[in-house]
Amino acid sequence: MTGKLYNFSKLLILVGILSLATGCATTQNNDPLERGNRVVFNVTETLDKHLIKPIAESYVDVTPVPVRTSVTNFFNNLGYLNVILNDFLQGKFEQGITDMLRFTYNSTFGIAGLFDISTPIGMPANNEDFGQTLATWGVDQGSYLYLLGPSSTRDITDQVPSTLLNPFFYMSGIIFAPISALSAVNTRANLLEQSNIRDEAALDPYSFTREAYLQQREFKIHDGEPPASGYDDIFGDDGDDVGGDVGNAGDEEESGMLVIE
Amino acid sequence: MTLNLQHLLKTTIFISLTFFSCMIWAEIEQEQAIYAPVNELHTSLLRIMENAETNSFQERYDIMEKTVVTHFNSPLIAKVILSRHWKTLDEQAQTDFIDLFNRLTISTYVDRFDAFDGQSFKYLSIEQMKKNRFMVNTKFMRPDDDPVSFSYIVQNDAGQWKIISVIANGINDLSLKRADYSSVIKEKGFAALISSLNEKISDLQPK
Numbered sequence: 001m002t003g004k005l006y007n008f009s010k011l012l013i014l015v016g017i018l019s020l021a022t023g024c025a026t027t028q029n030n031d032p033l034e035r036g037n038r039v040v041f042n043v044t045e046t047l048d049k050h051l052i053k054p055i056a057e058s059y060v061d062v063t064p065v066p067v068r069t070s071v072t073n074f075f076n077n078l079g080y081l082n083v084i085l086n087d088f089l090q091g092k093f094e095q096g097i098t099d100m101l102r103f104t105y106n107s108t109f110g111i112a113g114l115f116d117i118s119t120p121i122g123m124p125a126n127n128e129d130f131g132q133t134l135a136t137w138g139v140d141q142g143s144y145l146y147l148l149g150p151s152s153t154r155d156i157t158d159q160v161p162s163t164l165l166n167p168f169f170y171m172s173g174i175i176f177a178p179i180s181a182l183s184a185v186n187t188r189a190n191l192l193e194q195s196n197i198r199d200e201a202a203l204d205p206y207s208f209t210r211e212a213y214l215q216q217r218e219f220k221i222h223d224g225e226p227p228a229s230g231y232d233d234i235f236g237d238d239g240d241d242v243g244g245d246v247g248n249a250g251d252e253e254e255s256g257m258l259v260i261e
Numbered sequence: 262m263t264l265n266l267q268h269l270l271k272t273t274i275f276i277s278l279t280f281f282s283c284m285i286w287a288e289i290e291q292e293q294a295i296y297a298p299v300n301e302l303h304t305s306l307l308r309i310m311e312n313a314e315t316n317s318f319q320e321r322y323d324i325m326e327k328t329v330v331t332h333f334n335s336p337l338i339a340k341v342i343l344s345r346h347w348k349t350l351d352e353q354a355q356t357d358f359i360d361l362f363n364r365l366t367i368s369t370y371v372d373r374f375d376a377f378d379g380q381s382f383k384y385l386s387i388e389q390m391k392k393n394r395f396m397v398n399t400k401f402m403r404p405d406d407d408p409v410s411f412s413y414i415v416q417n418d419a420g421q422w423k424i425i426s427v428i429a430n431g432i433n434d435l436s437l438k439r440a441d442y443s444s445v446i447k448e449k450g451f452a453a454l455i456s457s458l459n460e461k462i463s464d465l466q467p468k
Binding site: 197210232 | 392396436457
């Protein structure tokens, strides 16, 4: 437990340094750390291709769908306290109360979260995290960051509450290690379809992943209803030379716009 | 005098009602016209899904080709995606790129929408954007899975409303491709982009 808290404090320091180092550095270019990000991306992609993805595919082959659904439900439920906290931090009190009920129902009648009995009775899962909370408080997304997956200097801060609020974090190492491994494999298995679509469509998987991540974050921050005006930027009606979506290309040279009449 | 006032009142009400009816009718007509290309696309997608087992890839490709060529403003899409690189291409290269991009779009649709299991599209709303652009919001309903939010940016092109962007669950295909393609052009050049796109199209064909 002490060791885990020590490791966690190291994570906190890393999150803090990354946020401070790059948080103020972004205006149009969302990826000033591109060179380093690409190195980490290539390492994780290689690791994924040769180790994690094959394990996840084997897991899908041998595990029946209802079992995988229950494993996903279990881990989602464990992480749900973080959703509840962020409901309240964003001022969504009604949603927060519903999510508390959802967590209670699934943890008890749903047998430790193995079964999602709340969705069929009108309490579907919500998607909230600390990065979204900071966004609703007006904090800029900061720099794009690729560690174990796509993130940003704002969104990475979610590691702190999501780790501390996960009951699993306080379990002993003997239980923690194998369940962590199962959680990782199950998460990767759930992303197989998405990653296959990406591999099928992307010419440069790094740019593709970054762009998709940043756009989907905006979608989640606005609870699936982002303002239509946000999609106007790419057309550069005002003749801006930089801006909006294209700034994500990480290079002002690449972000020249055309004025579309 | 009273009769004249009554007559005037009736006439005013009649003119006002006619005026407002015409306005509402015009608005409904415009909404229908804006939604039309999206509806055509959805109809074609459902058709290729329903016929996935009986029709060949080429037959389904032909259905989608007609829809994409007619209801997408491909020249504008290509221009936005290539951004500043567009201006560096001569007319023939631009035409070739539009053709290549259309083939990729059509092949992708045929490859992805390849099975029917009771899916349907649901119209939600239309929102006005800048420069006479509109966003048509819809949902792709899947019986055994979460719905996918599909929004389309539609713009008038010489009197015909055409799709200029597709947004799936918040991810704008136009921005995604623009970032992706510009990265390839920057690192390897335009010829490499064309070569990669041809490869992608070839990968999507049935083996």
